[in-house]
Amino acid sequence: MTRGTTNPNRLRRMDRWIAATHGGELRRADDPLAIDLGYGAAPWTAVELLGRLRTVAPRTHVIGIEIEPERVVAARPYTREGLAFRHGGFEVPAPGRPMLIRAANVLRQYDEPEVAAVWERLCARLAPAGGGSRGGLLVEGTCDEIGRRHVWVALGPEGPRTVTFATRLGSLRQPSDLAERLPKALIHRNVPGEPVHAFLRDFDRAWAAAAPYASYGARQRWLRAVRDLTADWPVTDSPARWRQGEVTVAWAALAPKG
Incomplete structure (x- = not known):
């Protein structure tokens, strides 16, 4: 229970x-x-x-x-x-x-x-x-x-x-803040060498690089960061969902090793 x-x-x-x-x-x-x-x-x-x-x-x-x-x-x-x-x-x-x-x-x-x-x-x-x-x-x-x-x-x-x-984008300091809400299959894999750790690291870097967009609001910063992520990660959704404060990635890219 x-x-x-x-x-x-x-x-x-x-x-x-x-x-x-x-x-x-x-x-x-x-x-x-x-x-x-x-x-x-x-x-x-x-x-x-x-x-x-x-x-x-x-x-x-x-x-x-x-x-x-x-x-x-x-x-x-x-x-x-x-x-x-x-x-x-x-x-x-x-x-x-x-x-x-x-x-x-x-x-x-x-x-x-x-x-x-x-x-x-x-x-x-x-x-x-x-x-x-x-x-x-x-x-x-x-x-x-x-x-x-x-x-x-x-x-x-x-x-x-x-x-x-x-x-909720207005409450986000950086994308890796979401790590504490990873589901059980992934939460203990947020360590160096695991794909989900690399993804959150890259997401934080893209978020930092998108800092100039913050003057237009957190949503525009998120949109830019996610767009940059698509160069290296298989993001499966579109800007219509990104605008909601979401990003969806193929499981195979984040699945635990071993």
């Missing part, structure tokens, strides 16, 4: 990214089911996930899953059309194959060697690829208590795809 810290809007950056990048898959699905895995002591994140996903895929329904039975009982008064709560864990007790599993701040209490097995188990529950669809999406990551800084890994049925760094 997690501590269950659940502040309203804590996962807004992750939710907006999911809606923007996975909304098409949800719209095309016959039965678009999303799972909020480990929603915590209060149901706010599941309620908010339903609202945000329905702006892009109105038929989406959400099931919040918690391993602590008392939290499920406390959440049930918030049940409504399209939103339900169930007791469970990584087995994901839900009908069918979800198009989305969101697991935020869940794996932080596990040991790093356990992460791969959890990822594999959750990915096996996703809707499969086929018929022009890339299949379901697992989004697993960590954020601070009020959602200013967030890093997550996106995985499909085939495994990890990307890593996204997202922040």
Whole structure:
């Protein structure tokens, strides 16, 4: 069981990214089911996930899953059309194959060697690829208590795809401040010789080089720094997402060594 810290809007950056990048898959699905895995002591994140996903895929329904039975009982008064709560864990007790599993701040209490097995188990529950669809999406990551800084890994049925760094730009001193929010698979790899350490080092250098743009605001400085990063790192998104204080990189470029 997690501590269950659940502040309203804590996962807004992750939710907006999911809606923007996975909304098409949800719209095309016959039965678009999303799972909020480990929603915590209060149901706010599941309620908010339903609202945000329905702006892009109105038929989406959400099931919040918690391993602590008392939290499920406390959440049930918030049940409504399209939103339900169930007791469970990584087995994901839900009908069918979800198009989305969101697991935020869940794996932080596990040991790093356990992460791969959890990822594999959750990915096996996703809707499969086929018929022009890339299949379901697992989004697993960590954020601070009020959602200013967030890093997550996106995985499909085939495994990890990307890593996204997202922040409230006005609160950022330098990009490596996000290191403390790296998901469990990466947080202990932020050491010399590991790709994620090299990426954050290069990001800080690009941020420093972009200092003259700070006079136009933190967003313009971030845009310039990310654009410079693309020369050496496989950034997979576009300026439209960079403007939101995000940057997404191919998992293969940041995956731990060994």
